[in-house]
Amino acid sequence: MTAEVLSNGSQATDPVSGAPPELVKSVATETEPDTAMVEPKKEQEEKQQQVEEKPRESTTLGSIMEKNSSFREESNFLTDLTESEKKALFELRSLVETNLLKPKEGEEGGEVKDMSLWGVPLLPSKCPESNNVILLKFLRAREFKAKDAYKMLEKTLQWRKESKIDSILEESSLGKDLGSTFYMSSIDKEGRPVCYNLLGAFRDEEMYQKAFGSEEKKQEFLRWRIQLMEMGIKKLEFGPGKPSSFVQVIDLKEAPGLSKKEIRIAMKEAVELLQDNYPEFVAKTIFINAPFWYYAFGALISPFLTQRTRSKFVFARPSRVTETLLKYIPVENIPVSYGGLKREGDSEIYGESTGVQEQVLKANSTESVEIPLPQAGTTLLWDLTVLGWEVNYKEEFVPSDEGSYTILIQKERKLCYDEKTVRNSFKNTEPGKVVLTIDNPTYKKKKALYRYKIKHC
The missing domain is CATH 3.40.525.10 (CRAL-TRIO lipid binding domain)
Incomplete structure (x- = not known):
């Protein structure tokens, strides 16, 4: 038996640089002519089929x-630098000390200048580890050419002085x-x-x-x-x-x-x-x-x-925003406007431990997430996002007592990629469980990410 009730939940809806067009052009697959010429026809057909089955985005330069891995952010540990990189770092240190910080002839005081950048002293001996990080930024921007990196650093300091950036x-x-x-x-x-x-x-x-x-x-x-x-x-x-x-x-x-x-x-x-x-x-x-x-x-x-x-x-692409951001940012830190679980004030609800869980959605299958509510008079709050979207979704409360009615919290509807993150809540008057049912009618496997909080009244 099912009785439809009004849900008290809600559903959320959310330095600059340009992208050169060559980054989005497809890259042609290179083949070796000698081996391609002698391969049996069946093997060639199988290889061609495999190429055609690959998603288009997997063959872009981006x-x-x-x-x-060479495009990952580099390490700032000295032990991870190559010998040539260490040599460039020591050369830049020397240039900074002798040309930038050492007092010029005729200057008053005659002491080494106390200069800093972003709160880090430029004199290596004062804060060597932090100083290395700053100098390595300039070196990497100039392909570890110490003199070029020094000129860049010098220009940056001059610009900051003239523009009063500090x-x-x-x-x-x-x-x-x-x-x-x-x-x-x-x-x-x-x-x-x-x-x-x-x-x-x-x-x-x-x-x-x-x-x-x-x-x-x-x-x-x-x-x-x-x-x-x-x-x-x-x-x-x-x-x-x-x-x-x-x-x-x-x-x-x-x-x-x-x-x-x-x-x-x-x-x-x-x-x-x-x-x-x-x-x-x-x-x-x-x-x-x-x-x-x-x-x-x-x-x-x-x-x-x-x-x-x-x-x-x-x-x-618009349909892959959440999946792309998830490669780099935890789902609980991605704003709901981009399919994540982050809302203002949520830290007060969920605390530091978010307890995000996942449910695999196989192709052409229906999966359920069951959240037990063994005590009456509790309030359940939950968030859910689906990677890839394009699924059918509904919410129910199923009482433990077989003689009681199942309550339809949210009738079945389609979730599209522009629907963003689902949030809802339910207060139970008897023991039971909330069941979130997700139907994936597509031929692609997907994943649902969710978290919940039970408040005992």
């Missing part, structure tokens, strides 16, 4: 980069109307802060004019972006094995098109500023919801990006 955090008026477009939220699986960039906010003409309506506003916008970068750096730790970079998530959903030249110019300048003065501060840049025109825009600023920067790009 996916090849993702699987190549006091930028005190400028409280910057970006007061733009706070919803860029924000920091939680950490990734490596403990690195994650910065979300919502470019779709500039589709609103009023917001667009506030940011790019004049040269003065554009410069204020750029300064605000630098301020956000400095705020984020405060969350980092400069030491071997510690998070010393960010993960950038750039949401291009409803972003202004190519006709908006002001934002193109501003983003190009932002890319140059961040790349020239904040080397190796981005571990990954994940582009999500990219529209078709974006790749043309990427071609415009591609010349201003290093190959090292481009190698860190990851792309996700």
Whole structure:
């Protein structure tokens, strides 16, 4: 017996750089002509079938980069450096001490200058491990050419002095109307802060004019972006094995098109500023919801990006946003707007231990998640997201007493990729269990991630 009742739950609905088009072009599969010519016809047909069955995204340059370990963030432990890299580090140290910190002839005091960058002393002897991390950032940005890295460091220090960057955090008026477009939220699986960039906010003409309506506003916008970068750096730790970079998530959903030249110019300048003065501060840049025109825009600023920067790009179609983010960010740290389980204030509900569980959904099968409620008068709260979506979903309360009625909490409906994360709650008046039923009618195996909390009244 089933009685439908009204559910008291709810369901949630959510530094800038461009992507060069070559990163999304398919890469042709290379074959060896000599072996291909002598292979039996059956074997050739089987190989061809295997190639055709591979998902299209697995043959893109971006996916090849993702699987190549050489594109992972490098270690800051001295023992992990090659001999040539160590030599470059020691050379840069020497250049910093003799050319930058050593007093020039005729200067007063005659003592070594006490300079620091992002709170880290540039004199190696004062804080050697943190100093190594900073110097290695500049070295990696210049392919371990010590003299080039020193010139970059020198220019960065000069730019910071001229632009008064060390006091930028005190400028409280910057970006007061733009706070919803860029924000920091939680950490990734490596403990690195994650910065979300919502470019779709500039589709609103009023917001667009506030940011790019004049040269003065554009410069204020750029300064605000630098301020956000400095705020984020405060969350980092400069030491071997510690998070010393960010993960950038750039949401291009409803972003202004190519006709908006002001934002193109501003983003190009932002890319140059961040790349020239904040080397190796981005571990990954994940582009999500990219529209078709974006790749043309990427071609415009591609010349201003290093190959090292481009190698860190990851792309996700709208239907694969959650799956892509999950490769780098725990599901409990991904906002519900992107199919994760993170909502404001959830730490008060779930605490530090989130207890996220998973349920495999086989192709063309129906699976159930059962949450026991052995006591009457308790309230159950749960969150659920499905990787790949396109499933049918319903919620029921099944009493332990066979003579009682099953209560339909949520009637069956289809969950699509734009539905986002499910949240609901139920208060039981008798012992039983809540059953979440997920029907996967597709030919692909999927996965459901969920967590719950039982509150005893």
